[in-house]
Amino acid sequence: MAAAAATAATKGNGAGGGRVGAGEAAGTRKKKGPGPLATAYLVIYNVVMTAGWLVIAVGLVRAYLAKGSYHSLYYSIEKPLKFFQTGALLEILHCAIGIVPSSVVLTSFQVMSRVFLIWAVTHSVKEVQSEDSVLLFVIAWTITEIIRYSFYTFSLLNHLPYLIKWARYTLFIVLYPMGVSGELLTIYAALPFVRQAGLYSISLPNKYNFSFDYHAFLILVMISYIPIFPQLYFHMIHQRRKILSHTEEHKKFE
């Protein structure tokens, strides 16, 4: 779902301005866009993020070749993964100050769900780090993010190759379910260890008259995927139809 939200929610890391909700291809819309300083900053940001996720991708490949197996590759890319995924928190700030025309709420939701998975599940429950499900979502995220950040970079420079647009609005069809599966399996794998250790949980009695069961919370998170994932997925499919068919029409008339 963090994977799904990534592509669905963000309307454009400063993609020239116009709301993605109406389709970036809506050429007749007046684009106000961020100023030149903000644009320069956003280009740098998106380039750095593209590079970061490429580093993670390369790291995965190298580790696979060195080890000869795809198990426990998490450890080889743990640091850049944490760094660049956490860095995405800046995107919330970008929306808040208005240089990116996305909803702060939607972007927060998307980034926080990723950060949650990285820190509150994978990092916190060490036993889960050697699970194959981790690789599943890391690969899904890596491919998605490389395409997404390069998409924004090119959009900001007003030179978007059709291939990138196509990739962004097509690969999700496979990458979303892949990412969601990886995430759910990882959370599920973490459950027994959370329960055993009483991780992040507080029980009564205590002087603040409050209790929190992290195990139950994780189960609720898993359940929340049921209503949320289909919505995001079908939203992207709808966007795909709108944006990719519009571009083809445009091409026909050129």
Add this chain to the structure above:
Amino acid sequence: MDDLSHGFSKYPGLNGFPRPAPPKTTKKPKKAVLFFEVEILDAKTREKLCFLDKVEPQATIAEIKNLFTKTHPQWYPARQSLRLDPKGKSLKDEDVLQKLPVGTTATLYFRDLGAQISWVTVFLTEYAGPLFIYLLFYFRVPFIYGHKYDFTSSRHTVVHLACTCHSLHYVKRLLETLFVHRFSHGTMPLRNIFKNCTYYWGFAAWMAYYINHPLYTPPTYGAQQVKLALAIFVICQLGNFSIHMALRDLRPAGSKTRKIPYPTKNPFTWLFLLVSCPNYTYEVGSWIGFAIMTQCLPVALFSLVGFTQMTIWAKGKHRSYLKEFRDYPPLRMPIIPFLL
């Protein structure tokens, strides 16, 4: 235009009686009664939904909405938004047709606001819930706590006090909804009732669970803390009620007038000197008092969420006051004196 040669207009005048025949056209028409035509288009599809002819120039938007409902009964007036521009603001019910910037053929755009529900209904439902739900926890009905605690009573005085305060608070809200408040709008979208009830009922259950729990821990500073917090709670409840009464007196029954509220003889209303929405200030104060009294984190969180929402509302209200009244007192802040 329409032929005025008919003896009677097809549409009765606004008093329901047939209109007498307008004077025959002469070289110098004395007082030509010019009727308007109103066409109503869908704001999104621009489809022509309705055409009204022979509309009185003094007809209000409310009357036009009623006429529109006749042809489209599923769109009762409360769910109609009519505007001059498809993307513009909704016209008010009291707006008069001839005072609008339209020609004699007026084009109005219609947007369906969705199923509507009355404010009173929403308020009563969302407030009755917490009242009832809290008591379920207070009386420890089965299946909430362990079976050995069924229908037992807490041994802490503060728990009984908290139940009284919480219950009286919601009884006050219910009574105010029925007898005090004067609503500007009759209705709100139906989905709001689900959203609002989830919020109020959910938090009430969450708070009540801990306060009435067999393992509840009373406040660290004992009776002193409880007494102080209770005083804060009671004072703020009286304050909140005073403001509601003052606001009610600002507006005569059935009207929608808006005036600047000012302090009255009641000392609780003197907060109007410093704040635009002292009702919200007192409400936050009440919940802070309740949080201190029960020393319960969920109550503090509820207060925080409520404070956030009320601040948004207060800022909006403050902005409208500033826009509407040139002479609005400059010292006032939206919700917290001097600060916010």
